[in-house]
Amino acid sequence: MRTDSGQIVRLEDYAPSDYLIPRTGLTFRLGNERTIVVAELTIERRDGVDASVPLVLDGDGLELISLQIDGEELARSAYEASSQRLVIHEPPTRFTLTIETAIAPATNETLMGLYRSSGVYCTQCEAEGFRRITYFLDRPDILSVYTVRIEALKAQAPVLLSNGDPVERGDLDGARHFAVWHDPFPKPSYLFALVAGDLARVSDSFVTMSGRTIDLGIYVEHGKEKRAAYAMDALKRSMRWDEEVFGREYDLGIFNIVAVSDFNFGAMENKGLNIFNDKYILADRETATDFDFANIEAIVAHEYFHNWTGNRITCRDWFQLCLKEGLTVFRDHEFSADERERTVRRIADVKGLKAQQFPEDQGPLAHPVRPRRYREINNFYTATVYQKGGEIVRMLRTLIGPVQFRAAMDLYFERHDGQAVTIEDFLRVFEDAAQIDLSQFSLWYHQAGTPHVAVKTSYDARRRSFSVELEQSMPPTPSEQRKRLLHIPLAFGLVGADGKDANFTSVDGGTVSDGVIHLKRRRQVFRFNGVNQKPVLSINRGFSAPITITSNANAEDRQFLAQHDSDGFGRWQALNDSLLSGLIAAARGKKAPVTAVTTLLGNIAADESLQPAYRALMLSLPTDADIARELGDKVNPDAVFAAREDLLAAIANENAATFATLYQAVEGGTRFRPDAASAGKRALRNVLLDYLSKHENSPQRAATHLSAATNLTDRFAALSVLVHRFGDTDEARDALANYERQFGNDPLAMDKWFQVQATAPGFATIETVRTLMRHPHFAITNPNRVRALVFTFASANQTAFHAASGDGYRLLAETVLEVDPRNPQLAAKLATNFRSWRSVDAKRQALARKALMDIASRNGLSPDLRDIVERTLT
Numbered sequence: 001m002r003t004d005s006g007q008i009v010r011l012e013d014y015a016p017s018d019y020l021i022p023r024t025g026l027t028f029r030l031g032n033e034r035t036i037v038v039a040e041l042t043i044e045r046r047d048g049v050d051a052s053v054p055l056v057l058d059g060d061g062l063e064l065i066s067l068q069i070d071g072e073e074l075a076r077s078a079y080e081a082s083s084q085r086l087v088i089h090e091p092p093t094r095f096t097l098t099i100e101t102a103i104a105p106a107t108n109e110t111l112m113g114l115y116r117s118s119g120v121y122c123t124q125c126e127a128e129g130f131r132r133i134t135y136f137l138d139r140p141d142i143l144s145v146y147t148v149r150i151e152a153l154k155a156q157a158p159v160l161l162s163n164g165d166p167v168e169r170g171d172l173d174g175a176r177h178f179a180v181w182h183d184p185f186p187k188p189s190y191l192f193a194l195v196a197g198d199l200a201r202v203s204d205s206f207v208t209m210s211g212r213t214i215d216l217g218i219y220v221e222h223g224k225e226k227r228a229a230y231a232m233d234a235l236k237r238s239m240r241w242d243e244e245v246f247g248r249e250y251d252l253g254i255f256n257i258v259a260v261s262d263f264n265f266g267a268m269e270n271k272g273l274n275i276f277n278d279k280y281i282l283a284d285r286e287t288a289t290d291f292d293f294a295n296i297e298a299i300v301a302h303e304y305f306h307n308w309t310g311n312r313i314t315c316r317d318w319f320q321l322c323l324k325e326g327l328t329v330f331r332d333h334e335f336s337a338d339e340r341e342r343t344v345r346r347i348a349d350v351k352g353l354k355a356q357q358f359p360e361d362q363g364p365l366a367h368p369v370r371p372r373r374y375r376e377i378n379n380f381y382t383a384t385v386y387q388k389g390g391e392i393v394r395m396l397r398t399l400i401g402p403v404q405f406r407a408a409m410d411l412y413f414e415r416h417d418g419q420a421v422t423i424e425d426f427l428r429v430f431e432d433a434a435q436i437d438l439s440q441f442s443l444w445y446h447q448a449g450t451p452h453v454a455v456k457t458s459y460d461a462r463r464r465s466f467s468v469e470l471e472q473s474m475p476p477t478p479s480e481q482r483k484r485l486l487h488i489p490l491a492f493g494l495v496g497a498d499g500k501d502a503n504f505t506s507v508d509g510g511t512v513s514d515g516v517i518h519l520k521r522r523r524q525v526f527r528f529n530g531v532n533q534k535p536v537l538s539i540n541r542g543f544s545a546p547i548t549i550t551s552n553a554n555a556e557d558r559q560f561l562a563q564h565d566s567d568g569f570g571r572w573q574a575l576n577d578s579l580l581s582g583l584i585a586a587a588r589g590k591k592a593p594v595t596a597v598t599t600l601l602g603n604i605a606a607d608e609s610l611q612p613a614y615r616a617l618m619l620s621l622p623t624d625a626d627i628a629r630e631l632g633d634k635v636n637p638d639a640v641f642a643a644r645e646d647l648l649a650a651i652a653n654e655n656a657a658t659f660a661t662l663y664q665a666v667e668g669g670t671r672f673r674p675d676a677a678s679a680g681k682r683a684l685r686n687v688l689l690d691y692l693s694k695h696e697n698s699p700q701r702a703a704t705h706l707s708a709a710t711n712l713t714d715r716f717a718a719l720s721v722l723v724h725r726f727g728d729t730d731e732a733r734d735a736l737a738n739y740e741r742q743f744g745n746d747p748l749a750m751d752k753w754f755q756v757q758a759t760a761p762g763f764a765t766i767e768t769v770r771t772l773m774r775h776p777h778f779a780i781t782n783p784n785r786v787r788a789l790v791f792t793f794a795s796a797n798q799t800a801f802h803a804a805s806g807d808g809y810r811l812l813a814e815t816v817l818e819v820d821p822r823n824p825q826l827a828a829k830l831a832t833n834f835r836s837w838r839s840v841d842a843k844r845q846a847l848a849r850k851a852l853m854d855i856a857s858r859n860g861l862s863p864d865l866r867d868i869v870e871r872t873l874t
């Protein structure tokens, strides 16, 4: 295990490898305590490289057993081996290197490399986990054709899987058997995967656009087969969508997915053998919420889409991570928008971006979407690389339009198939296909920070002109002190009194085309001529650019847009701004007039022309964290909480009658269906439940809602109201006890039980979380458990995590230190919850700093954790 601080890796130091590995043969003799790996690597020196240059292979925690070149044992003087490296001096130009190593899957708690999860052997290699399996050139620009032989006890592991197509299988002596897999597509080592164990297969098939039949399999624990049906359906829809929207066909004869219960992240796109956190595969009405169903659909699609954006075309080096991740996030967002409801999906995605990426970009961990340096690459699987990376691709489409966008993507696949490329290569494709210059636009990849645009509008009735003054700025971030000006595409409309977009005859001051203002200079005044009436500006429609905006729009303008903007996203944004400005004022101790907006919410709730899912989003108040982010500094989470509760009460009290009628009218649904329309109705009814319970100040409605619930979405909503609003009543205690009795044997359902308790407002929750960490269903080694209880506590419970005593910070620091020796990546992720520590009030800052210092002062921290803690403190 590596400890202490890692070396800094710099983009400018990239150099192609001196050696290549065109073919890789691997034999695994699987054993829990000891697995033997024999690697047979075909190695070639690159043309022009001097024969004296040694071959240096990466390793991590490996035990070398033997080493041969072209079948001959290597002399001790010909190489140097450590657990971290294998150096071969003066190797031949082209040769076969045979390396035998031993590894210990059973004691591998890092969940990187080869490990065991609930009795199943599985692997996770991205980013640098393959080196924990054998010595290799473990970098994404080394593409190799793999043949893999797996040997295991037949009873322990009847299922033996790897990438590509199955070639051969048979029995061996000693109750063992073997299987051989061959993947014809050259791939980087991070896409290697192996699974072996006793699993059930759910099988299906898919006929591709050219008429090939693909064998589809989802492997799950025995008895959980039924819970894979939704994921299988999502997979087939993803395959069809990628053909229809991007012209991309699947390329192997078989596609397998395996669900495992111990996994560091969501899922992994290994070629032909995706491995998933079972949370993102298993679903039925009793154990998954509608939110989980939507996530499963999105993640199954995401991993499948990687087959073209990530696997067929991969990254030259890890600085280019957004090349595959940003692009694939954009693709999965578009898929969900097409499969569900576009505006609703866009609002949900933007809420996610603001909740996760904005605080990262505005705090000490800010980094460019394409970073230039890192100490630990695992810490760069961030909302910035993924989500902001996805937003940049969306802006590219806005810039050139959907037709040229598709042409550019076609060119990308044609030009770079089979290659490991860079963001520069990606951008060049767009420049060539659309004949544009993206040099200014490309800064989006290179500069960290959330840009800000200040908007000032004015109407000149005599000249019939409407001017929009825009000024961009960006505060300094750790990666750059001085920022250059960005090209910001702002979709907009000039909304007339009738709610329709007003016409204009011409524009002065800059480029405006297809409903998009192109802001390129620091300050630009766009004058729209021939505007007959004073309009209200709706800007950044659809969140066309990931920025923050302030404007001289007043409360009436915002409320007008919230009611009348023809753009559904624009309406939500205007409403959200209205709500936030009232909440901010209240949190700062100013009394804010709320009546106009409370009436508005009543009208929206009852507006049958709007989809239930959309109404539910409109009615969901900004979270405590949203309000805190908007406040910016000296945040007092108790004041934020009180402001939000007051507004909630005001809305509930004014609209109690409307909400009660509506609550009755929205059908609960007897037969559960997970589709977007049914989920939308549940969402609306559940948000009304919260308002009504607040107004009635009684647990009764939630208790009834709970006992009538036929699915986890409704059950979880009722449980949340009970535990968060009426925590010390018998109703709440009984509800928790019953839930535990009913779902105690289902870990994923129990995660919801941990989650609901971890988010109960108030400092008493700190003690609850400590107690729950000793609960028999909790396991510090399982990332899903730790995330459900501790990560949720730190990220979604502002009043408890930021308790004035500092106990919340201490709880997080202690947990981080307990997790780190086992699972550094999980520890580092947990620690990122300290990232906004400078935005709380001075007293809390001092306590947060102390907790961070307690971590930083320990010896032997993992490089992952040390990197996060040190960057957070600077």
Ligand code: ARG
Pocket (backbone or CB within 6 Å): 126, 127, 265, 267, 268, 269, 302, 303, 325, 378, 381
């Ligand atoms: N590539 C995976 C995805 O689909 C995630 C891998 C995460 N790896 C890591 N080291 N954090 O997004």
Ligand code: ZN
Pocket (backbone or CB within 6 Å): 302, 306, 324, 325, 328
């Ligand atoms: Zn991905």
